[in-house]
Amino acid sequence: MSQSLAKVPATIVSGFLGAGKTTLVRHVMSQARGRRIAIIVNEFGSLGIDGDLLAACGIPGCEAENIVELANGCICCTVADDFLPTMAALLDRAEPPEHILIETSGLALPKPLIKAFNWPSIRSRVTVDGVVTVVDGPAVAEGRFADDPEAVAAQRAADDSLDHDNPLAEVFEDQLSAADLVVLNKADLLDEAALARLRTEIAARLPRAVKVVAAREGALDIAVLLGLGAAAEDDLAARPSHHDGSDDHEHDDFDSFVVPMPEAASPEALVAKLAEVAARFDVLRMKGFASLPGKPMRLAVQGVGARFRHHFDRPWAAGEARDGRLVVIGQSGLDKAAIAAAIAG
Numbered sequence: 001m002s003q004s005l006a007k008v009p010a011t012i013v014s015g016f017l018g019a020g021k022t023t024l025v026r027h028v029m030s031q032a033r034g035r036r037i038a039i040i041v042n043e044f045g046s047l048g049i050d051g052d053l054l055a056a057c058g059i060p061g062c063e064a065e066n067i068v069e070l071a072n073g074c075i076c077c078t079v080a081d082d083f084l085p086t087m088a089a090l091l092d093r094a095e096p097p098e099h100i101l102i103e104t105s106g107l108a109l110p111k112p113l114i115k116a117f118n119w120p121s122i123r124s125r126v127t128v129d130g131v132v133t134v135v136d137g138p139a140v141a142e143g144r145f146a147d148d149p150e151a152v153a154a155q156r157a158a159d160d161s162l163d164h165d166n167p168l169a170e171v172f173e174d175q176l177s178a179a180d181l182v183v184l185n186k187a188d189l190l191d192e193a194a195l196a197r198l199r200t201e202i203a204a205r206l207p208r209a210v211k212v213v214a215a216r217e218g219a220l221d222i223a224v225l226l227g228l229g230a231a232a233e234d235d236l237a238a239r240p241s242h243h244d245g246s247d248d249h250e251h252d253d254f255d256s257f258v259v260p261m262p263e264a265a266s267p268e269a270l271v272a273k274l275a276e277v278a279a280r281f282d283v284l285r286m287k288g289f290a291s292l293p294g295k296p297m298r299l300a301v302q303g304v305g306a307r308f309r310h311h312f313d314r315p316w317a318a319g320e321a322r323d324g325r326l327v328v329i330g331q332s333g334l335d336k337a338a339i340a341a342a343i344a345g
């Protein structure tokens, strides 16, 4: 077997906040059928919610020992400190994984992560099988990632190095540019005409021919998602980034903080309140856990924009503090005090 065939394949799951990356990872795991798949979960917020949800999902293979959490920052900025040691530790296991899934934070730029696969410590041992970029179809349709043409024109007149007035557009395009496969997710919330429009819009933002597949709940066959054989680390030039030419980028356009989640009379009342706050303050993402009086189960709450879902994910453990916590992520400048007060009130 050649050296490259012996490398462990890794799939990078990219996509903006709340697009459905964790949901897709869960689907992959439900089809693993005993294949040893390790998961690295990266989050922008300081609470490891996704890893916790995966570990509680009950799917064989999602046990905590197969999940490594890299919380509190974007994987693209902590490559040397966090990502490379994590990869080395996984590959050094007595039974190394047969495949590695890397779920990046919704704000992570994929390219610095792909580049990291060329570091000597891992280059001979692992390869990027493919970058799968999950797209929140309804969010694109609502214009979340669109520029305001007048604002762009004004900015360009002032400074020709600026491409976008909307930092979301930049992250979104970087994530699309790096893709080997695009999953147009949340198709259940779109009609055929909207799906067709989105396919055209996404294709226009892709630098090369890449398949776009529509999905609900990220439910795609494992054979579609894994085994792409892209070796993306050898193909960096085909994946343009807004940050090419500089190793520096920052995420200071975005902000994240944690607030206590109040106890609520009912899941519906809690979610209605959070959705109102999210809409009022233009919050991009909320996720966390709540305790309901008298309920033995923990309530997981997820908001993408003002669209919310909730479910009881697992019983509170004996002796576990039932402290509800909520991560709030938005563009920088969020009024933290007002949001915290509105949620507490």
Ligand SMILES: Nc1nc2c(ncn2[C@@H]2O[C@H](COP(=O)(O)OP(=O)(O)OP(=O)(O)O)[C@@H](O)[C@H]2O)c(=O)[nH]1
Pocket: 015, 016, 017, 018, 019, 020, 021, 022, 023, 024, 050, 105, 106, 185, 186, 187, 188, 189, 215, 216, 217, 218, 285, 287, 302, 303, 304, 308, 309
């Ligand atoms: N209606 C609908 N909701 C979906 C679909 N896929 C995921 N969701 C919901 O969207 C929310 C976010 O999904 P996640 O899988 O947590 O998204 P993510 O990309 O991992 O989020 P971050 O890690 O915070 O960036 C959850 O409430 C999901 O249940 C879908 O196809 N349709």
